[in-house]
Amino acid sequence: MGGRVITSVIFALLAIGVNCQDETTVKPESNAVANNNICKLCKCADNKVDCVDQGIATFFTTVEWEGLIDFKPEVVNLSENRFTNITMIADLTIEVLNLSRCSIEFIENASFRDLQEMRVLDLSYNKLTTEKLSPHAFEGRFAPEEYEPLASMRVLNLAYNDLHSLHQDLFEHLPELEELDLSGNPLTTIDHVTLIAISSLPMLKSLRMRSCQLAEIPSKFLHTPRYLERLDISDNRLSAVPQELDEAKNLVYLNLNQNPIIELDMTSEDYPGFPRLRKLQELHMCNMPKLRRIGMGALAGLESVQKLHISFNPSLSEIDPKALARPDDIGETYDWPAVKELYLKSNNLSDVDSRLISRWDLLEKVDVSDNPYLCDCSTQWMVDILTPVVETKGGNASTMVCQEPIEMRGYTMKHLHEIHRTMRCVDKYGHRPEKDGAILLGTLIGVLLAVPIMLSLMLLWRHGYFAWLGLRPPVDVSRAFYKRAPADDSY
Known part of the structure; x- marks a missing residue:
């Protein structure tokens, strides 16, 4: 009898253990989600859908997206797949949607209409063109009078597509957009419609236009985005510091790396220094093969700069001691910004002047190596x-x-x-100190050789060996002054 009780208890415990194990296994996703086509192809867990590099050739249908409603995905990553068209997505709680590196050529109108909580959309490294990227791709839900915006959208990445220009109304449904990345698009120039498109983003805080083949920044380009704080225009064809930067009154970060700027000189019209950027805190001017000189007051407009990155410029041989010094109204005294980090690594500098910044001991980081x-x-x-x-x-x-x-x-x-x-x-x-030894040695050798040579010449002259040159020895000279008296002379 006792054996039967013990056996029953053991089976009961085993059953409980199996049930607990099953619950643990199934808990991350419901059966409905597990049977969903998307989660069969992708990894669905912790409110994330991971479909990276799954060879997906056709974008999911609205019905397939609806299968994720109960899962409530917040992050969906579909990058590195093979679909070329984007179609409408169901009403989901997606906050971050990554569609990068998918060869996307076309986005159907209102594809993101029901993603009212979407904050970040990454469309980088695709094949979007100016002609096929329509403003309607980003339109929101339809209201009686107009389309509602995608009010939660804050970050849009369009980098490394094939955009030569932007439709002037491209961002009309994204009024709250704060970050825009257009890097790697062959814009070549910021034309009028592109200027209007970017100017339509009053809340823009960060703009990246790296590697866009830009030779200049047009006037009024930065006038409307009054809250712009970060600007990256590196790896373009800018030959001088754009004076249009003075429109960006709230700029705190500026990246000018890899531009063919030759010099910064406040007295030059072709190569001027920086305009007054009172709030700028971080400046990058690195990997500039042509930059050779930073003149007096060229950085004086950067009144609040704290981090200066001026490195890997192989031709930069001169930074004026007063490059950062800002004169007062009279011009008798100067003020320097409170620089905290200074990087002057791998330039062509023969020295760093002690007057470049006011307090070297207050630096938090400094690197002046490899010069x-x-x-x-x-x-x-x-x-x-x-x-x-x-x-x-x-x-x-x-x-x-x-x-x-x-x-x-x-x-x-x-x-x-x-x-x-x-x-x-x-x-x-x-004269350089290293030449002093050579000069002294040469002088000594010269003296040592000159003395015996002169003595030898004197002896040869005394013995009349130079008479043929008209140089008589001393004996002949003395005889010339002595003449024997005639025998018949009497006294």
């Missing part, structure tokens, strides 16, 4: 003051290496600091 430094008295301050600053801020002063003069080549400023080395000055004629 061909001239190690003489003009850079003594770098050895004595800047080197310990670099070391205490997490940098590596061992990469601050002397290139000139030749006698100092290969020495690191860290080593010079450790041995308390005092370096010589280049004299006012530009």
Whole structure:
């Protein structure tokens, strides 16, 4: 009897364990979701639908999307598939929709109409063209008087498509859009309709137009987006700092990397410095092969700049000590911005002037490595003051290496600091210390050779060997002054 009870208890426990295991297995998704076509192809869990690189050639139908209503997806990733057309999506709670790298050529009107909670839409790396990308693709639900906007939309990524221009009404249904990425589209120029399209986004805070083959920024382009804070116009064909930037009054981040800008000079019309950008905090000017000089006051308009990235510019050999200095109204005193991070890595600088910023000890990060430094008295301050600053801020002063003069080549400023080395000055004629030894040695050799040569010549002359040249020896000269008296002379 007791054995039967024990057996019954064991079976009961096993049954409970199996049931618990089944519940744990099934819990992440209901049977309805598990049987849905989308979740058969994709991974559905934690309110996310992951369909990355599943070879999907046809976009899901509205009925298939409706099968996800109970699942309540918030993030849907369909990137790296093979469908070319986008059709209407059912009323879902999707907040982030990734449709990148899918060879998309066409988006059906109102495809995203019912995604009223969608905040982020990624359409990058597709084949959308100006002709096929219609404003109706982004229209919202239909109201009696007009189409309602997609009010929750904040981020739209159209990067690396084939857009040569934008329809002027492309964003009319996205009035709250804050971030727009147009990078990698062959715009070449910002034409009138493109200007209108971007100007229709009053809430825009971030605009990326990297690698768009732009040679200039048109006037009034940045006038309407009054809240614009971040602008990336890197890897274009800009040959000078766009003066139209002064329209972006709230700009805090600017990326000008990889543009063929030659120099910044406040006295030049062709290559002016920066306009007044009072709120700009971070500037990137890196990988500019033609940039050779930053003149006096060229960065003075950046009153609040905190992070300066000016690195990997192989021709940049001069940064004026007062490049950042902002003169007062009278011009007698100067103010410098409170720079916190300074990056001058891998340029062609022979020195960094101590007057470039006001307080080196207040820097939080600094990197001035891999420049061909001239190690003489003009850079003594770098050895004595800047080197310990670099070391205490997490940098590596061992990469601050002397290139000139030749006698100092290969020495690191860290080593010079450790041995308390005092370096010589280049004299006012530009003579370098490394030539002093050669000059002294040459002079000594010359003197040593000249003395025996002169003595030999003197001996040869005394013995009359140069008479044929009209150079008589001293004996002949004395005889010329003595003449024997005649025998018949009497006194």
